[in-house]
Amino acid sequence: MTSIRLENHVAAPLWTLRLGFLLLAFALVFRAGPAAAVDIREVTSPGGITAWLVEDYSAPVITVAVAFQGGSSQDPQGREGMAELISALFDEGAGPYDSKMFQARIAKLGIELGYRDSRDQFTGVLRTLKEDSADAFEMMRLTLTELHFEDSAVERMKNAIIAGIERKRNSPSARAGEVLRETLFGTHPYGRPGDGTVDSISAITRGDLVAHFSRIFAKDNLKIGIVGAMSAEEAGAMLDKVFGNLPSTAKLDPVPDAKIAFGDTLSVEEDIPQSQIVFAYPGVKRENPEFFAAYIANHILGGGTFSSRLYDEIREKRGLAYSVNSSLATYDHAAFVSVSSATRSDRAPETVELMRGEIERFATDGPTQAELDAAKKYIIGSYAINNLDTSAKIASTLLAMQTENLGIDYIDRREELIGAVSLDEVRAIAKKLFSAKPTLIVVGPKSS
Amino acid sequence: MRRIALSGGLLLALCWMAVGPFAISANAEATKGPQVSTRMLENGLEVVVIPDRRAPVVTHMIWYKVGAADEDPGKSGIAHFLEHLMFKGTRNTPAGEFSRKVAEIGGQENAFTTADNTALTAEGSPQALRMVMQYEADRMENLVLTENDIVTERDVILEERRQRVDSNPSAILSEAVDAALYDNHPYGIPVIGWEQEMAALSLADAVAFYDRWYTPNNAVLVVAGDVDAQEVFAMAEETYGKVKRRAEPGERIRPSEPDHLTPATISYSDKRVSEPTMRRTYLVPAYSTGKAGDGEALEILSSVLGGMQTSRISTALTVDDPIASSAGSWYNSNRDYGEFGVYVAPRPGEDLGEAERRLDAIIDDVIANGVTAEEVDLARNSIIKSAFFNRDSQTAMARLFGSVLSTGGVIEDVTMGPDRFREITVDDVNASRANGWTAGVP
Numbered sequence: 001m002t003s004i005r006l007e008n009h010v011a012a013p014l015w016t017l018r019l020g021f022l023l024l025a026f027a028l029v030f031r032a033g034p035a036a037a038v039d040i041r042e043v044t045s046p047g048g049i050t051a052w053l054v055e056d057y058s059a060p061v062i063t064v065a066v067a068f069q070g071g072s073s074q075d076p077q078g079r080e081g082m083a084e085l086i087s088a089l090f091d092e093g094a095g096p097y098d099s100k101m102f103q104a105r106i107a108k109l110g111i112e113l114g115y116r117d118s119r120d121q122f123t124g125v126l127r128t129l130k131e132d133s134a135d136a137f138e139m140m141r142l143t144l145t146e147l148h149f150e151d152s153a154v155e156r157m158k159n160a161i162i163a164g165i166e167r168k169r170n171s172p173s174a175r176a177g178e179v180l181r182e183t184l185f186g187t188h189p190y191g192r193p194g195d196g197t198v199d200s201i202s203a204i205t206r207g208d209l210v211a212h213f214s215r216i217f218a219k220d221n222l223k224i225g226i227v228g229a230m231s232a233e234e235a236g237a238m239l240d241k242v243f244g245n246l247p248s249t250a251k252l253d254p255v256p257d258a259k260i261a262f263g264d265t266l267s268v269e270e271d272i273p274q275s276q277i278v279f280a281y282p283g284v285k286r287e288n289p290e291f292f293a294a295y296i297a298n299h300i301l302g303g304g305t306f307s308s309r310l311y312d313e314i315r316e317k318r319g320l321a322y323s324v325n326s327s328l329a330t331y332d333h334a335a336f337v338s339v340s341s342a343t344r345s346d347r348a349p350e351t352v353e354l355m356r357g358e359i360e361r362f363a364t365d366g367p368t369q370a371e372l373d374a375a376k377k378y379i380i381g382s383y384a385i386n387n388l389d390t391s392a393k394i395a396s397t398l399l400a401m402q403t404e405n406l407g408i409d410y411i412d413r414r415e416e417l418i419g420a421v422s423l424d425e426v427r428a429i430a431k432k433l434f435s436a437k438p439t440l441i442v443v444g445p446k447s448s
Numbered sequence: 449m450r451r452i453a454l455s456g457g458l459l460l461a462l463c464w465m466a467v468g469p470f471a472i473s474a475n476a477e478a479t480k481g482p483q484v485s486t487r488m489l490e491n492g493l494e495v496v497v498i499p500d501r502r503a504p505v506v507t508h509m510i511w512y513k514v515g516a517a518d519e520d521p522g523k524s525g526i527a528h529f530l531e532h533l534m535f536k537g538t539r540n541t542p543a544g545e546f547s548r549k550v551a552e553i554g555g556q557e558n559a560f561t562t563a564d565n566t567a568l569t570a571e572g573s574p575q576a577l578r579m580v581m582q583y584e585a586d587r588m589e590n591l592v593l594t595e596n597d598i599v600t601e602r603d604v605i606l607e608e609r610r611q612r613v614d615s616n617p618s619a620i621l622s623e624a625v626d627a628a629l630y631d632n633h634p635y636g637i638p639v640i641g642w643e644q645e646m647a648a649l650s651l652a653d654a655v656a657f658y659d660r661w662y663t664p665n666n667a668v669l670v671v672a673g674d675v676d677a678q679e680v681f682a683m684a685e686e687t688y689g690k691v692k693r694r695a696e697p698g699e700r701i702r703p704s705e706p707d708h709l710t711p712a713t714i715s716y717s718d719k720r721v722s723e724p725t726m727r728r729t730y731l732v733p734a735y736s737t738g739k740a741g742d743g744e745a746l747e748i749l750s751s752v753l754g755g756m757q758t759s760r761i762s763t764a765l766t767v768d769d770p771i772a773s774s775a776g777s778w779y780n781s782n783r784d785y786g787e788f789g790v791y792v793a794p795r796p797g798e799d800l801g802e803a804e805r806r807l808d809a810i811i812d813d814v815i816a817n818g819v820t821a822e823e824v825d826l827a828r829n830s831i832i833k834s835a836f837f838n839r840d841s842q843t844a845m846a847r848l849f850g851s852v853l854s855t856g857g858v859i860e861d862v863t864m865g866p867d868r869f870r871e872i873t874v875d876d877v878n879a880s881r882a883n884g885w886t887a888g889v890p
Contacts, residue, residue, distance in 0.1 A: 038503075058502050059839065091757070100767065103757045107826050110833030127837055156770055159795050163773035166722040166796070172615050272720075273614035274607070306535065306547040306557055316544070319603030322611050342611050374552050381554015385571045389505040389673075390841045 038388055040398065040408055043232045045239035051224035052398040052408065053235050056391060060130040062228035064140065064238075065395035067403055068122045069221040070252045073189040073333075074212075079204050081161060081196015082212050083117035088157040089209070090115045090124070093148035094139075102139075111136045113143065119190055120332040121403065122216065125395065130229045133238075141242045144217055149209045158201050165195050173342070176276035176443045179268055180338065183439055184280055188258045190334055218250035219243065225398025227391040258334035263437040268444075275348035275444025276340070279355065282433050283328050283335030286404050292421050293429040294337075295328055299375045300367045301359065301430075302326030302339055307374075313358050314341060320351045337433060345445045352442065363434035366427030380415050482845060484859055485677035489689050492665025496849050496859070497680045498672040500842040506574045506673035507846045510584050511854040513668070514661035515564040516639040517702055517784070525641020526657050528561040529605055529649050533658075534568060535559075536597045538590035543597075546583040555580070563635055564783040565854040571843065574674045581687040588662055589691050598651045606647065609640050617718040618725075628712045629729055632703045633784060663694035668853045672846040702784060705731065723773075724800045725793040726807075732779070734786040736856055743781050744872045745880035746788060750779035751827035752819045752877070753810070754790060758826070760810050761790065771798045771806060783855040818878035832866050 043053045072083040091106060091113065093099040106113060109132050115124040124143075128136035168174045178193070185191030193200075222243065226235050262282060284294035302310035302325045314324040324341035339359065343351045367375070387397040401410050485497045516527045537543035550557050555572030570580045613619045623638050630636030640646070669688060671680050708731060735743030754761030754777030765775040775792040790811070794803040838844045852861050 056502065061837070061840065100758065100763065104826070107756055107758050107830050110829050112834075112837065129833065129836070152767075156766060159770070160766075160773045162796065163723055163793065169722060170617060170720045274610045304551055307544065307551050312544075315604055317600065319600035320607070322604055322608035342615075343607060344610060374548065377552040378554050381552070381573060382556060383554065384503055384505045384573065385554065385556055388503045389571075389843070391502075392840060 038394060038411060040411075041232060042408060043226075043235045043239070045236040045244075047240040047244045049219065049222075049224070049239040049243050051226050051235060051239055052402060053226045053230070053232060054228075054391075054394055054398065055230065055232075056227055056394075057229045059391075060229050061391065062126075062128055062130055062133050062136075062226070062230050063391045063395045064126045064137075064242075065225045065227075065392075065399050066124045067223045067399045068217055068250070069120065069332075069403070070216045070250060071117045071119050071121045072192075072194040073119050073255050074216060074253055075189070075192065075194075075196070076208070076212070078200055079196075079208055079212075080192045080200040081194070082204055082208065083122065084161055084195050085154070085157055085201065085204060086209060086213060087115045087117045087122065088161060089147065089149060089153060090143045092153035092157065093150050094142035095146040097142070098148070099150060099153045102142075106139065109135050109139070111139065113139060115143070117194070119194065123396075123399065125392065127392070133230075137238050137242050141245075144243065145245045147213065149206050149213075151206060154204075154206060154209065158204070161195060161201055162198050165193075165198060165201075168195070172270065172272045172274065172276050172443060173340075175268070175270065176278050176340070176441055179266060179441050179443065180278050180280060180439075183264055183266060183441065184260050184262075184336060185258055185334070188334075189255055190258055190331065214247065215251045218247045220248060221250040221252065222246070223399055223402040225395045225402070227395045227398070255333050258331075260334060260336060262336075262439045265440045267442050269446050270443050271445055272443070273345070274342045275345045275442055276342050277348060277352055277355065278441045279339040279359065280439040280441075281337040281339070281359075282436050283330060283337045284429065284433070285335040286330045288335075290425070290429050291330075292418055293425040294433060296372065296375050296379065296418070296421055297362075297367070297426050297430040297433065298326050298328040298337055299379060300371045300426075301362050301434075303328075304375075304378070309358055309362060310339065310341075310355065313354060314351060318354070320347055320354070324355070339438075348442060348444060352440070356438075359434050359438075363431050366430045367423070369423055372421075372423050372426055376418055376421070380418055383411075383414065482839065482863070484849070484863065485681075486859060487681050487684075489664065489684060491689065491691060491693050492663075493684070493688050493691075494668045494853065495681060495684045495688075496668065496670045496853065497675065497677040498670070498842065498845050498849065499675060499677060500672055500845070501674050504573055504674050505571060505842070506577050506671060506675050507569065507571045507843045508577060508580050508584070509567050509569040509670045509672075509846050509850050510588070511668040511670065511850040512566045512662060513666045513700070513854045514566055514657075514697070515562050516637065516641075517563040517634040518661070518700055519634065519637070519657075522645060523649065523653055523657075524637045525605065525639075525646040526649055526653050527566060528640055529602070529646070530654050530657050530662075531559050531561045531566050531568070532601050532605060533593055533597060533654055534587055534591065536594075536601075537592055538586050539592055540586050540590055541583060546587070549579060549583065550576075553579075561639055562851075563639055565851060567847075567850060567854075569843075569846075571673075577671070577675065577680070578683050578687070581683055585687040585691050588664065588667070588688070589694055591658055591662075593651055593654055595651055598649075598654065602646065602649060605640065606643065609643060609646065612640065613638070617716070617721045620718070621714070621716045621727075624714050624716060625727065625729065628714050629731060629787070630785075631706055631708070633705050634702060635782065635785060660695055661697055663697070664688060664691045665693050666695070666697045668850060670846045670850040670853075672842040672849075705785065723793060723796065725791060726800055726804050727789055727791040729787050729789040732786040732788045734781040734784060735861070736781070736783060737785065741868065741872055741876055742880060743779075743786065744869050745876045746779045746781075746786060747831065748824055748827045748869070748872060748877050749819065749880050750777045750788060751831060752823045753777045753814060755779075756827065756830060760814070761792075761807065764810055765792060765803065765806060771795060771803050775803075775807065815881055818881070819874065821874040824872070824874045824877050828869050828872065832869055835865065 038054055041053050044050045075082040091103055093102050097105055112127040115122055126140050182191055284290050302308045310324045314320045321341045321343045326337055326339040328337050387393050482498050487495045519526050550570055553572050553576040555570050557570050559568045627636045732746055733742045761775050765772040772792045773795050777790045780787045792803045792807050794800050849862055
C-alpha cells in the first residue's frame with residue numbers, strides 16, 4: 001500500500017515498534033516535561049461535575065476527552081473481551097438512532113467520536129467544530145446513557161473482534177506480547193487477553209453488556225479534559241448535559257496488585273523469519289517516589305530514539321536489528337520494564353547475550369553523569385512535543401494528570417522533579433531493577 | 449482457510465486520512481487557510497513557513513525530491529538506504545553528534561522514504577531551530593560514509609525488511625501486487641528494495657545517489673510552529689544559504705505504463721494467515737496527472753463507495769446482510785499515478801468468492817447508475833471537516849505541504865483544497881467512474 005510506504009519506511013521511529021500490548025498503558029502514562037504556556041483551570045458544573053479546561057480560541061474547535069477507570073481488567077471471568085466489545089459498540093446505535101442512523105449522523109455532523117479501552121480504563125474523545133458542538137455533545141450524551149446494544153450490532157462486532165484475534169496471531173510481535181502477558185501476570189486480571197478469546201467473546205450476551213456498562217460508566221470514576229473554543233461557563237453547561245445523567249458511583253471489582261515473578265525463560269517455537277526477543281524486569285509504578293529515577297534509567301538504557309545504550313550496541317555498532325528498545329510500563333496495579341528486539345534467527349543467540357550483557361553492565365555501573373544530564377534534558381525538553389503541540393494531545397495530558405493524581409500544577413513542577421533526581425538515585429534504581437533475574441522470551445524458529 | 453487472494457487488474461494504496469491531501473476549513477469564513485510564507489534561496493532551496501504559535505514547538509522538515517522510484521535499475525532500496533546513512537557523520541560532525549544534540553534539547557528526529565520523496569525531520573523548541581538548520585545544512589553537502597557504515601547499516605535495513613515485510617504476510621502480498629500492477633513504472637518496486645539487491649548495495653552506490661540528488665535546488669525546507677517567517681528566512685539564508693548547488697538533477701522522467709489490457713490475479717498462501725482477504729486495485733489518475741478535479745472526484749467516489757462506515761460497501765457487506773468482517777475502498781494519489789482499491793475480508797466461515805461477487809455487484813451498480821448528490825454531499829462534508837481537524841497538528845501540516853511540494857505540487861494545491869472539493873458535483877463524481885477504475889472489472 002503506497003501510503004504505508006510513507007509510514008513504513010521510516011528510518012527509526014522506534015516508539016512505534018513497541019509491543020502493542022504495552023502501548024496503551026505507555027501512551028497515557030508517561031509524559032514528562034517543561035513548563036509551557038498552558039493555562040489549566042478546574043471547572044465544576046452547577047451539577048457538581050468537575051473537568052479540567054484549557055481555553056484556546058485559535059481554531060473554532062472543541063476537544064473533549066474522558067476517562068472512566070475500569071478497563072479490561074474489569075472483564076468478568078469467562079467474558080474476556082467485554083471492554084473491547086463495548087468500545088466497538090459505541091457508534092452502533094443510541095437514543096433515537098439505530099446503528100446506521102447514528103453513523104450517518106456522525107458523518108453528517110463531521111465530528112469525531114470514539115472510545116477505546118486499556119487495562120485500567122476506557123477513554124473517549126470527541127472533536128467537533130464549535131458550530132456543531134451542541135449536536136456533538138448530544139451524540140456524546142447518547143453514547144454514555146442510551147446505548148442500544150442491538151443484537152445485530154453485537155453480533156457484527158463480535159465477528160469483527162474475533163477476526164481481529166485471528167489476525168493478531170499472524171503478528172510475531174503481538175505473539176511475543178501475549179506470551180509476555182501470560183508469563184508475567186498468570187491468573188491476575190492483567191494476565192487475561194484484553195481482546196478476549198473466540199470462546200469468551202462468543203459467550204457474551206446483551207444482558208452481560210448492559211449490566212457491565214452500568215457498572216463502569218459513572219460519575220465517581222470519571223475524569224474529563226476539555227480543550228478549545230469554550231468558556232468555563234459553557235463547559236459547565238456541557239458537563240451537566242452530557243454527564244449529568246450518569247449514575248453517581250461505579251461498582252468496580254477490586255483489582256489486586258500483581259505479584260510478578262520474574263526469572264522464567266521461555267522459548268516459543270514459531271516458523272517466522274525473525275526471532276522476537278523480550279526481556280522483562282521489575283518496574284516502578286507511577287506513584288512511587290522512585291518513578292522518575294526509573295524512568296530516566298530506562299531512557300538511558302533503551303528509551304531514546306536514535307541514542308541509547310542498547311541502540312548503540314545492537315543496531316548502530318553491529319547492525320543486528322532494526323528495532324531495539326526498552327520501555328517502562330506502568331499500570332494501576334503493576335509495573336515492569338520490557339526490553340525487546342527482533343533479529344534474524346541465526347543471530348538471535350548472539351543478540352540475546354549482547355542485550356543481557358549491556359543490561360548487566362548498566363545494573364553494575366549505572367549511567368554516567370553525562371548520560372544522566374543528557375537524559376534529563378531530553379525528558380524535560382520533549383514534553384511540549386509529546387504533550388502540548390496539538391489540542392488532542394493536551395486533552396489526553398489533562399486526563400493523564402488527573403488519573404495519575406499529578407496535580408493541576410504538575411506541568412510547572414515537572415522540570416524541578418526531574419532536575420532533582422541524582423546520579424546516585426538513578427544508579428541505585430538501575431541496580432535494583434536490572435540486577436533481578438529477568439524473564440526472557442524468545443519467539444522464533446527452533447534453531448534459535 | 450489459509451489463503452490470501454488478490455485479484456484485479458491493478459493495485460492498491462491508501463487512506464489519505466492521516467495526512468489528508470488537502471487540509472482545511474469546514475466553512476470558509478470560520479477558517480481561513482493556514483498562513484503560509486515561501487521564499488526561494490539563491491541556491492534553489494525552497495523554504496516554506498507555516499506559523500502555529502499555540503505551543504513552544506517547531507517542526508523542521510527537509511524534503512528531497514527523490515524517492516525509490518528514481519533509483520537506477522538493480523539498485524532498489526538505495527533511496528531508503530541513503531536516508532538511513534544520512535545519520536552517519538559529516539566532514540564537520542562526528543557520527544551521532546546531531547542526534548545527541550537534538551535529543552538533549554528534547555527534540556525528536558525522524559526520517560522516511562517514499563517512492564516519490566525523502567524527508568528528514570526534527571521537532572524541538574524554537575530556540576533549537578538554528579542549531580537544527582546548521583546540522584541539517586551540513587549533512588546536505590558534507591556527508592562522510594565509510595565501508596563500515598555500509599556493512600553495518602545494510603544489515604539494519606535487511607533486518608528492517610525482515611521485520612516489515614517477511615514477518616507480515618499482508619506486506620508480502622502487497623509487494624507482489626505492486627509488482628503486478630505496474631508493468632513498467634518503478635512504483636512496482638518496493639521502496640525498501642528487493643532483498644538480493646539491497647544486500648549488494650555499496651558505498652559507491654550510496655555516494656553516487658547522494659551526489660546526484662542531495663542538493664539545495666532539489667529540496668524543500670518546511671518549518672511549522674512557533675516561529676516568525678522572516679526570522680526563519682534569515683536563519684535559512686545563514687545556514688542552508690551557504691550550501692552550494694551540488695548537482696542539477698533535472699526533471700524526474702520515469703518510465704510510464706502502457707495500456708493495461710490484462711487483468712491480473714495474484715494469490716498468496718501463507719500458513720500464518722488464518723483469515724483470507726481480497727484486495728483489488730485499479731490504476732487511475734493522480735491529483736497531479738488527471739485533469740482538474742479528477743483527484744477530488746475519485747476521493748469522493750472512494751468515500752461514497754467504501755471509505756466511511758455508512759458507505760455502500762461497508763453497509764451492504766458488513767451490516768445489512770453481513771458476509772464480511774471488514775470491507776471498503778480507498779483512493780491514493782502518488783506523483784505519477786493514482787490507485788483506486790477495494791477490499792473485503794469475509795467473516796469466518798464465509799466464502800471469499802461469494803464476498804467478492806457481492807462486492808462486484810455493488811461496483812456494477814455504481815457503474816450502471818452512479819452515486820447520488822446526497823451521498824456526495826455527505827462524503828465531501830466529512831472529507832473537508834476531517835482535513836480541518838488535521839490542522840490541529842503542525843507536524844501533519846508540515847508533512848502535507850512537504851509532500852505536495854516535493855512531488856511537483858504548489859502551495860495552492862494545499863490551500864485551495866477545500867474549495868476544490870466544494871466545486872465537485874455529483875456529475876463530476878459519476879464521470880470519474882470512467883476514469884480507468886472500471887476497466888479492470890472482470
